[in-house]
Amino acid sequence: VLANIDFVNTNLDETLKLVNQAGGEGTVIAADLSEDEGAEKTIALAEEAFGGLDILITSAGVGYSWAETHPGTMDDIAATSPEAWHDIMALNLDSTFYMVRRAIPEMRKRGGGAIVNVASISGMLGLPVAHTYSAAKGATINLTRSMCVAYAKDNIRTNCVAPGWIATPMVAPLLDIFDNPETADSITPARRPGTPEEMAHACLFLASEEASYCNGTVLVVDGGQSARQ
Structure with a gap:
């Protein structure tokens, strides 16, 4: 069963349709996870729908495309306003908290x-820009490790997926850099962006019993990009 959460129902109904077609069950929840009230609502509705909570995947967040409508949110730290900092932190880190x-x-x-x-390799590497985003993802990685240590005694496993370039609307304006084979090879040995399905498989593995001895793991899904850095 799946509870899929977003600000609005725009894409959620289509996702639910695909889940149902595949023989699964699901529900959609429109909530603002940058606020505690949104998280409270989400957990309550998910439990009401399915009778409990066994798996949580925290993937709420924004990336480079957010700067198109929110200028200054993907800049270096000296060019980042306090408002832009809190905007990105609320969506990319507070939502996980x-x-x-x-x-x-x-x-x-x-x-x-x-x-x-869900973090990012941006939380493991130094970047010339997007400093707030990088800081939020780095914090997510270390929060994951700390949660592993704290809650293993409760039989709660906490792991993290750190993607590189994934072909989603979040980075769609930048994906044309993969059109040039030489440029693509310089970005990642895979010479292409990853797919949402490849990200889903990584999350599914860590959430499953097949990963029962994985705890505090940071699974990098970047086609080899970070291996060069």
């Missing part, structure tokens, strides 16, 4: 669970 804070007590009631936080 609010969700895991609400999820852990519910997982304890059920004797355990699995949490997968």
